[in-house]
Amino acid sequence: MKANKTVLLSMMTALTLSACSSGGASQTENSSGGSGAAPSNQPPKEVTLKIGLPGAYDITNKKIIEGFQAKYPHIKLQIDESPWADFTKKIVTNIAGNNPPDIWFQENAVILGYGKRGVAENLEPYIKRDLKTADYIDALTSAKGADGKIYGIPHGVNASALAYNKKLFQDSNVPFPTDNWTYQDLLDAAKKLTKDTNGDGKPDQFGFNTAASIALGWIPWIKSSGGSAIDPAAGKSMFGDPKTIDGLQKWADTINKDKISPTREQQTNVKYFEEGKSAMTFVQSSSQVSLVKNKPDLDWDVVKMPIGLNGKRFVPIVVNQWLIYSKAKPDAKEAAWTFLKYYLSDEAQTFVAESGASLPVKKTTLEAVEKQTTKPLNKKAFTKGIEEAAGTLDENPTWNEWRAAATPILNDILDGKKTAADGAKEIQPKVQAILDDDK
DSSP states (O other), X not given: OHHHHHHHHHHHHHHHHHHHHHHHHHHHHHHXXXXXXXXXXXXOOOEEEEEEOTTGXXXXXXXXXXXXXXXXXXXXXXXXXXXXXXXXXXXXXXXXXXXXXXXXXXXXXXXXXXXXXXXXXXXXXXHHHHOOGGGBOGGGGTTXXXXXXXXXXXXXXXXXXXXXXXXXXXXXXXXXXXXXXXXXXXXXXXXHHOBOSSSSSSOOBBSOBOOXXXXXXXXXXXXXXXXXXXXXXXXXXXXXXXXHHHHHHHHHXXXXXXXXXXXXXXXXXXXXXXXXXXXXXXXXXXXXXHHHHHOTTOOEEEEOOOBOTTSOBOEEEEEEEXXXXXXXXXXXXXXXXXXHHHHTSHHHHHHHHHHOSSBOSBHHHHHHHTTOOSSSSOTHHXXXXXXXXXXXXXXXXXXXXXXXXXXXXXXXXXXXXXXXXXXXXXXXXXXXXXXXHTO
């Protein structure tokens, strides 16, 4: 028995030595390029990432690019920093030639179109794998297509609020707007603030500045009445909806009936709010950059977008989205996603916030924005407005097409050449035809 134990012990020792010897051989093979796991001290593989920056560093904070390069030196960036218009023209040619950047950004509606055409990578698997979505506002997934796939990550959010000129309110002894204002409160105050100050029989100070654009013009007004431009999910034009028509009419009435706003023609040569000639207007958060720069002495602030005539608040947001090119090489896709993860980090989101050109999507960074001391002081009008009632501009892959078809008629409505009801009758079939062609 004792001999048998000795033999057994010898066999176990031999097996142990054999295992150790085998392990040592495996490590030697790895270090010389053989199969098996790479050593932990091996530097990451170098990869080249082509990144497009439309608008160059006027739109993307250069600190973000520099911060990424410092953190990931093995990812070599090739940067195309073209003016926005130049970039958007040439990207079409580059896509056709299968030679676009691995990652770039454009408007949300354009990205949705790229997703439908198979140009943009579906980022949902990456998001599920690596992100805690509860750390971000809902706009993180605003590039979700009708198919449920997510084709972009926000470059930033441009939110809307109601701006007001403090001096004009004080001079007229009208109380400042509040976050609880309704559209009716806006209209009532604007009538008190519209004045003929030079006695020529025509108003030269206006209570409100009505915009012709979609984001600051007609979309807020139709949403305030419970209407919509389209139903993106159903592919249905909503311009014939009585609620939409009601909102369009109220929008046009600010100029033609209530006369609280300068006309569209008058606004072509004068920036009424910037020049202190209108008491209120809807602004996007990005406007703070130019207003602070061009009119540092203008005494102004913002409150949340008014509560709608339907009892609900709607805060229009415009989102540019990063996309990853679906036909990029696998290592370039992973490098692009590494860039997007960095872009969504506290460090990079802070750089986004510092630029003022757009708002970050990470909640903790949005809280830091609220503490900034530059005008406007009430930045919660933007941040809390997004949190409460953010909504995109009824975007879908044909957004640019149907908007182009509707705009001339919408201008006629705003100019008083057509009623909202008559104009909507013309717009409805035009928009529906574009939506039908895309099905």
